[in-house]
Amino acid sequence: MELGKPLKISDIIRELRQQLDLSQEKFAAKLGVSLRTINRWENGSTVPSxxxxxxxxxxxxxxxxxxxxxxxxxxxxxxxxxxx
Incomplete structure (x- = not known):
């Protein structure tokens, strides 16, 4: 993660997933959402419910x-x- 850059919800989701050592697909399964949803969250195009x-x-x-x-x-x- 870049220092000095404001942390967004997309950053915290990506960081959490990486710290749990999960692929987007496995993380999506844990949350009961689609892979596409996780991808959108991490890209900042949508936010989680x-x-x-x-x-x-x-x-x-x-x-x-x-x-x-x-x-x-x-x-x-x-x-x-x-x-x-």
Whole structure:
């Protein structure tokens, strides 16, 4: 992940998938969505539904410290964008 670049939901999804060592196809199966959906999320052309975001949040929590670090980084970058 590039330093200094604002972190987007697409970045956190890609980072989570990579940290779980899952292909887009396997990640899609875990979330109950299509491969095309994961691809769109990671490309930033669409965003996850509220239900999908809840499942992603649960996956992050199960990761323990690495998941919490991702959430913290994502939220701090989002807050910085809102402040500017």
């Amino acid at each position: 509220q239900m999908a975001l809840k499942l992603i949040e649960e996956m992050l929590q199960k990761m323990g410290k690495p998941g919490k670090t991702l959430v913290k980084e994502y939220l701090s970058k989002a807050e910085q964008r809102e402040d500017s």
